[in-house]
Amino acid sequence: MFERESYDLLKGKKGIIFGPFDESSIGWQIAEAAYLEGAEFAISNISAALRFGKPAELCKLCGDAPFIACDASINEDVEKCFDEVKEKFGSIDFIVHSIGMSPNIRKNRPYEDINYDWYMKTMDVSAVSLHRIISTAWRKDIINEGGSIVALSYIAAQRNYWTYSDMGDAKALLESIVRSYGPRLAKKGIRVNTVSQSPTHTKAGSGITDFDKMYEFSNLTAPLGNATAEECAEFVLTLLSDLTRKLTMQNLFHDGGYSSMGTTLPMIRLVHEALKDDDLVKNAGFDEFAPPDLNPKSSTNSR
Numbered sequence: 001m002f003e004r005e006s007y008d009l010l011k012g013k014k015g016i017i018f019g020p021f022d023e024s025s026i027g028w029q030i031a032e033a034a035y036l037e038g039a040e041f042a043i044s045n046i047s048a049a050l051r052f053g054k055p056a057e058l059c060k061l062c063g064d065a066p067f068i069a070c071d072a073s074i075n076e077d078v079e080k081c082f083d084e085v086k087e088k089f090g091s092i093d094f095i096v097h098s099i100g101m102s103p104n105i106r107k108n109r110p111y112e113d114i115n116y117d118w119y120m121k122t123m124d125v126s127a128v129s130l131h132r133i134i135s136t137a138w139r140k141d142i143i144n145e146g147g148s149i150v151a152l153s154y155i156a157a158q159r160n161y162w163t164y165s166d167m168g169d170a171k172a173l174l175e176s177i178v179r180s181y182g183p184r185l186a187k188k189g190i191r192v193n194t195v196s197q198s199p200t201h202t203k204a205g206s207g208i209t210d211f212d213k214m215y216e217f218s219n220l221t222a223p224l225g226n227a228t229a230e231e232c233a234e235f236v237l238t239l240l241s242d243l244t245r246k247l248t249m250q251n252l253f254h255d256g257g258y259s260s261m262g263t264t265l266p267m268i269r270l271v272h273e274a275l276k277d278d279d280l281v282k283n284a285g286f287d288e289f290a291p292p293d294l295n296p297k298s299s300t301n302s303r
């Protein structure tokens, strides 16, 4: 729970938040923060989330917010979802897309041996769902003038993060959908942006191989350290509020400065020291991840 006073940033605003699963979810934190700021909203997730997660608990915490079961990869579900939104709220001011899932990552399928049906599922659930949600809400004329749409992204949309696998492709598509939709939504003064968040300990996050190591690395590289889910929620509030009315089609890095860093001196010193330890070097995976002449222990290494 947020312990601070409300700024009433979202007083009188209505919306829908897709993706809260449990307290660790970024979507959960956004919902709690939006409630504190005076918003009224529906919470949505796949129906299985009610059994395995805690969205019903969140609904109670947010003033008995309605829960709408919706698989965002199914057209009919999204149609029904916005019919329900219309019935409950008439029209809304914001949409939060906090949805992501890759069957290939879940089932440890390597990127170079990807299952293409699962690949399409990753794209559909994690990126195309944003298009489907916006199109459906737009067609039903549910989003108010001056409304705001925010989706969650990750830096693997721009850079290679080996274990992020096909989710990197999905995030690139997600960010592209935001750019393609921006001018269309602008006709009604509606903004659409992605927030590229630090690695965060959530159900989706911890499914990534070596997530803890990626988390540590970015925490040590980011000048301000990794941003937590709560901090992400506070930032998202500003994007949903009237304080950011001319901000659209952006991918905003919310990562403690990580995305603008090369490396840090302590990190370089750490690597330098680690290279002196034969066992550490042997187990780091150079054989798998780097060409032989870049392997510090290979015979062709010139260094």
Ligand SMILES: NC(=O)c1ccc[n+]([C@@H]2O[C@H](COP(=O)([O-])OP(=O)(O)OC[C@H]3O[C@@H](n4cnc5c(N)ncnc54)[C@H](O)[C@@H]3O)[C@@H](O)[C@H]2O)c1
Residues within 6 Å of the ligand: 019, 020, 021, 022, 024, 025, 026, 027, 045, 046, 049, 070, 071, 072, 073, 097, 098, 099, 100, 101, 125, 152, 153, 154, 196, 197, 198, 199, 200, 201, 202, 203, 204, 205, 206
């Ligand atoms: N955790 C991180 O490190 C991190 C970093 C940057 C961005 N993100 C992004 O933040 C967003 C939220 O993820 P999270 O980390 O809070 O994890 P999370 O697991 O708490 O949330 C992901 C949600 O997506 C829902 N979902 C899955 N398939 C769905 C479907 N077909 N229809 C509707 N909902 C579905 C899940 O039930 C879950 O609630 C995702 O877009 C994720 O990629 C996460």
